[in-house]
Amino acid sequence: MIEVYTDAACSGEPGLSAAGIVIKHQQTIHEYQYFLGTWTNHEAEFLAIIRALEICQEQFPGEILSIRSDSKVAVDTMENNFTKNVKFSPLFERIQLLQQAFPYVFYKWIPDKQNKNADRLARKCLQKTQNPDQR
Template sequence: MIKLIKLFTDAATKGNPGTSTAGILIIKDGKQFQYAVSLPDSSNHTAEFLAALTGFQYVEKLFGNTETLMFFSDSRIVTESIDKNYSKKYNDLLMQLAALQAKFPLVITQWIPEKENHGAHTLATQKLHSILKK
């Protein structure tokens, strides 16, 4: 039986660049692990890459890197950059992400519509709202 971890990430940003947060949802063996984290002030696209990087770091810390990973994002720039292994503007972040992904035996990246990324989206927006209220 193939062991599989599902990773969903999303970013929320107020301003361009501005306050940014990430929502990370990890599902393993039917259990959910939810994280809402602050990111450096950035543009939305940069925040999406940072959210993905942070998500992979959390998976590696929690479970190591010996299992197949399904990675879901509603960011076309992130998923298409991974598929092409190229990004003109975000190449440094893409290379960092590729290095993290290379540690796993198999990573399957899938773009999903925002409505299917509700868990990570909610975590990111709740964290952003809590920061902006302060």
């Protein structure tokens, strides 16, 4: 089973946003960060999961995934397999489609302190986007 940690950082609500993703596969840790554009924080959390699933589909096809996020909204939506929020619907549907490439995808809510690496990556990416001269 692969452990996938996702987080999003936003500057404003909505505002510029970025995703941080940490994937633990066997003894190796893979780190990714992506600028997402302008979204609300909750939307960015769903987009972080989407990007993580896309990475896993490319690099770890057919594996069992355990996706961990500190976003209660995203995890509850995926665990309940339902959303009433029209803004989340297309993101939810995209996740459902991507999940089909894997035998099992589990979602687990984790506290912020257990998601520090994904948070660090998202914040770093957002900071680089806002201040391109900082390296």
